[in-house]
Amino acid sequence: xxxxxxxxxxxxxxxxxxxxAFLKEFNVQYGYGGKIEQIREEEYPQLKGAVFLDHAATTxxxxxxxxxxxxxxxxxxxxxxxxxxxSSQLCNQRLDKVRDRVLRHFNANPGDYQVIFTQNATAAIKxxxxxxxxxSDQSSYKYLRESHNSLIGLRxxxxxxxxxxxxxITEDDFICLFENDPKTESIQCDxxxxxxxxxxxxxxxxxxxxxxxxxxxxxxxTSIQNNIIYNLFAYPAQCNFSGLRFPLNWxxxxxxxxxxxxxxxxxxxxAAAYVSSSLLxxxxxxxxxxxVTISFYKMFGFPTGLGALIVKNELEPILRKRYFGGGTLDSxxxxxxxxxxxxxxxxxxxxxxxxxxxxxxxxxxxxxxERLYNNFDLIKNHVTSLIIYLSRSMKSxxxxxxxxxxxIYSNRDFSNNTLQGPVxxxxxxxxxxSWVGYxxxxxxxxxxxxxxxxxxxxxxxxxxxxxxxxxxxxxxxFYNGKTxxxxxxxxxxxxxxTIRISVGAMTTIDDILIWMDFFKKYYVEVAPSSVMNNSISxxxxxxxxxxxxxxIKSCHGFSISPSTSWPITSKGLMYDREWMLVDAGNGRAxxxxxxxxxxxxxxxxxxxxxxxxxxAPDKEPLYIGLNIYPNTxxxxxxxxxxxxDKIQTCVYTSSEINEWFSSFLNVSCRLxxxxxxxxxxxxxxxxxxxxxxxxxxxxxxxxxxxxxxxxSHSSVNYINKKIIEGGNQEVEPDCFRGNFLIKGTKEFEEDxxxxxxxxxxxxxxxxxxxxxxxxxxxHKTAEVAKEPxxxxxxxxxxxxxxxxxxxxxxxxxxxxxxxxxKKKCPNLIRIFFS
Numbered sequence: 001x002x003x004x005x006x007x008x009x010x011x012x013x014x015x016x017x018x019x020x021a022f023l024k025e026f027n028v029q030y031g032y033g034g035k036i037e038q039i040r041e042e043e044y045p046q047l048k049g050a051v052f053l054d055h056a057a058t059t060x061x062x063x064x065x066x067x068x069x070x071x072x073x074x075x076x077x078x079x080x081x082x083x084x085x086x087s088s089q090l091c092n093q094r095l096d097k098v099r100d101r102v103l104r105h106f107n108a109n110p111g112d113y114q115v116i117f118t119q120n121a122t123a124a125i126k127x128x129x130x131x132x133x134x135x136s137d138q139s140s141y142k143y144l145r146e147s148h149n150s151l152i153g154l155r156x157x158x159x160x161x162x163x164x165x166x167x168x169i170t171e172d173d174f175i176c177l178f179e180n181d182p183k184t185e186s187i188q189c190d191x192x193x194x195x196x197x198x199x200x201x202x203x204x205x206x207x208x209x210x211x212x213x214x215x216x217x218x219x220x221x222t223s224i225q226n227n228i229i230y231n232l233f234a235y236p237a238q239c240n241f242s243g244l245r246f247p248l249n250w251x252x253x254x255x256x257x258x259x260x261x262x263x264x265x266x267x268x269x270x271a272a273a274y275v276s277s278s279l280l281x282x283x284x285x286x287x288x289x290x291x292v293t294i295s296f297y298k299m300f301g302f303p304t305g306l307g308a309l310i311v312k313n314e315l316e317p318i319l320r321k322r323y324f325g326g327g328t329l330d331s332x333x334x335x336x337x338x339x340x341x342x343x344x345x346x347x348x349x350x351x352x353x354x355x356x357x358x359x360x361x362x363x364x365x366x367x368x369x370e371r372l373y374n375n376f377d378l379i380k381n382h383v384t385s386l387i388i389y390l391s392r393s394m395k396s397x398x399x400x401x402x403x404x405x406x407x408i409y410s411n412r413d414f415s416n417n418t419l420q421g422p423v424x425x426x427x428x429x430x431x432x433x434s435w436v437g438y439x440x441x442x443x444x445x446x447x448x449x450x451x452x453x454x455x456x457x458x459x460x461x462x463x464x465x466x467x468x469x470x471x472x473x474x475x476x477x478f479y480n481g482k483t484x485x486x487x488x489x490x491x492x493x494x495x496x497x498t499i500r501i502s503v504g505a506m507t508t509i510d511d512i513l514i515w516m517d518f519f520k521k522y523y524v525e526v527a528p529s530s531v532m533n534n535s536i537s538x539x540x541x542x543x544x545x546x547x548x549x550x551x552i553k554s555c556h557g558f559s560i561s562p563s564t565s566w567p568i569t570s571k572g573l574m575y576d577r578e579w580m581l582v583d584a585g586n587g588r589a590x591x592x593x594x595x596x597x598x599x600x601x602x603x604x605x606x607x608x609x610x611x612x613x614x615x616a617p618d619k620e621p622l623y624i625g626l627n628i629y630p631n632t633x634x635x636x637x638x639x640x641x642x643x644x645d646k647i648q649t650c651v652y653t654s655s656e657i658n659e660w661f662s663s664f665l666n667v668s669c670r671l672x673x674x675x676x677x678x679x680x681x682x683x684x685x686x687x688x689x690x691x692x693x694x695x696x697x698x699x700x701x702x703x704x705x706x707x708x709x710x711x712s713h714s715s716v717n718y719i720n721k722k723i724i725e726g727g728n729q730e731v732e733p734d735c736f737r738g739n740f741l742i743k744g745t746k747e748f749e750e751d752x753x754x755x756x757x758x759x760x761x762x763x764x765x766x767x768x769x770x771x772x773x774x775x776x777x778x779h780k781t782a783e784v785a786k787e788p789x790x791x792x793x794x795x796x797x798x799x800x801x802x803x804x805x806x807x808x809x810x811x812x813x814x815x816x817x818x819x820x821x822k823k824k825c826p827n828l829i830r831i832f833f834s
Contacts, residue, residue, distance in 0.1 A: 055504030134161030243423025325351030711738030
């Protein structure tokens with residue numbers, strides 16, 4: 001790897017020492033016989049300058065796959081496989097070839113298994129729920145606690161079928177259920193194990209006659225099968241949250257019970273995470289799962305939008321066909337509930353035209369993988385060597401006081417790849433034992449171009465197991481405003497999710513060493529953390545250098561002229577963050593973090609003309625009247641979200657206005673206003689967050705946390721000095737998006753202030769500004785870098801939060817009317833209170 005192309009450059013001496021030691025220890029398992037550097041250089045140009053450690057979400061694609069697939073498409077004509085033309089027949093030949101290849105890869109006999117292509121692994125799991133032979137009030141559905149949401153979602157089918165029992169079970173529960181003597185222990189084991197059963201939901205009657213015919217047909221078939229009641233047990237071969245691997249011999253234990261009961265338990269194995277780095281063999285059909293779901297982008301990175309359900313042929317007589325689409329029928333009439341389905345499972349269950357070009361591309365993905373890596377056993381050896389080194393290194397980290405840095409979410413031996421996959425899941429703690437917020441860590445990693453995953457990872461059972469947030473905590477948090485996709489990474493003093501590092505076939509030891517250097521640099525405390533200086537000094541010659549407002553949230557700031565007085569409101573400077581851009585589809589506020597070009601949109605308030613003027617590169621200026629309010633025809637209301645707050649906003653319906661912003665940002669959006677000057681009684685208000693020292697229910701505009709933000713130029717200079725020492729380019733004060741920029745203070749003296757007085761206007765300091773990586777967007781070019789966020793993380797981190805600047809509120813009772821601010825204030829007075 002070319003280290004000079006990285007955002008996060010490691011210490012070269014230590015880097016080379018560690019790499020040499022690793023290669024000496026793992027020279028046999030690692031690197032495919034010394035080819036990994038060449039593979040990485042030639043096949044993965046997209047990884048240059050990046051450290052990609054999120055292979056459990058998706059691995060990345062090799063260049064050769066794209067080239068060979070494109071060449072194939074250029075030289076061959078592929079038609080819809082449901083037709084009989086030469087192009088269609090050629091397509092069918094290729095599809096058959098790929099089906100056979102998938103079965104070969106899993107050592108599955110075509111006489112025992114069939115491949116049904118789906119959109120992804122989730123769609124394959126859903127298909128199992130649709131086709132499964134549920135028996136009302138008799139079937140059961142059990143799934144392992146560590147299951148992905150997609151497996152848990154099958155309980156909805158069980159509920160509709162009025163299943164007798166729906167339960168999440170633990171590994172210990174499994175032993176109780178299936179490892180006792182099958183002659184004396186019923187597999188129903190009603191309610192004797194730990195996890196509470198879910199409430200049953202009544203089946204909703206279908207209004208369609210054909211559905212009733214399906215039900216009758218199914219019940220007849222069930223009686224033919226010696227009145228056998230079918231139950232379903234689902235579990236992941238590898239947990240996507242922790243990387244824990246669960247015994248494949250569980251299937252054999254369940255099959256042993258099936259021979260001694262009038263009910264049978266069929267097994268669904270979610271193999272999506274497992275097969276990305278290990279080979280799953282289905283050669284022993286009697287001890288193999290009945291259903292296997294896989295995702296090809298997790299295996300090869302490309303194609304996306306393609307998964308598969310591998311299903312046993314012997315199940316064909318009992319599987320149900322509910323909905324049907326094109327290509328699945330041998331015969332049908334339109335005017336009565338009569339149709340005959342095709343015989344083979346894949347023809348019967350692949351509704352409509354399959355994604356035939358992506359299926360063809362899968363052939364190229366197999367070719368490339370075999371050429372580069374030979375086989376998945378070598379991939380398994382490679383990733384195991386990396387995860388051993390990573391886990392050992394992370395476990396060994398200690399703060400200056402001897403406290404461990406990492407709380408690890410696995411109780412397995414990372415050197416045993418039958419028990420643990422190539423995943424390291426953890427949360428970090430500070431020296432004082434408090435938690436590091438995983439979102440803060442992810443943001444800092446992102447600005448250093450290190451790609452990881454954080455959160456609950458769609459695995460509530462694993463999250464509950466390891467973070468100790470149980471179901472009651474989750475339900476309570478939801479009704480208090482927390483959702484899976486918000487910016488809250490702590491709840492009741494516990495992490496609300498995890499930090500996951502996962503490696504893949506093309507991961508190198510360089511990636512791991514760069515991660516370790518990054519993590520130690522920012523999160524291992526080698527001395528007691530610095531605290532804010534409590535001494536109070538008085539600086540002379542203080543000057544209010546700039547007053548800035550941001551009329552459109554997340555867009556460029558507008559600085560008032562020195563001769564201008566500007567009104568102050570309880571929500572901030574007049575017109576500050578009164579407008580925002582919202583996604584035309586879902587109403588969510590757009591932000592610079594997702595759309596950096598927003599910083600190039602420059603709004604200006606022309607008060608004497610009553611206009612909001614908006615400019616941007618290569619765009620004609622846009623003029624909008626300031627006095628247009630919700631009671632006019634130019635507005636409609638919509639529900640929007642700002643920093644997790646749900647609010648009502650007034651959206652401009654003018655196509656000219658909305659097209660101006662949409663065309664510049666290349667996203668369909670609308671301009672919205674959260675009015676503050678006219679009657680807005682119909683609008684939902686926002687309030688300053690409760691963690692600030694402010695009276696209850698203080699109104700807030702569209703600002704993130706407070707009405708006013710003050711920044712010190714001396715503090716900016718201090719950060720820039722550190723940035724330059726690190727070999728990076730300094731930043732401008734505007735990147736911190738403060739309303740008031742002052743100079744003449746000592747660096748970070750503002751941390752001690754309690755009140756600030758600009759001329760006759762008094763402001764109360766309510767707390768520090770908690771920073772995110774939006775500061776890294778250059779407000780002149782919209783380019784994204786790692787500074788100043790990386791440097792702030794090193795020298796301005798307090799209790800796990802990165803602070804810079806101070807939030808304020810206006811104090812009318814200590815101020816004089818009219819409430820106005822001037823850039824040229826004759827005095828700046830600080831008032832201190834103990």
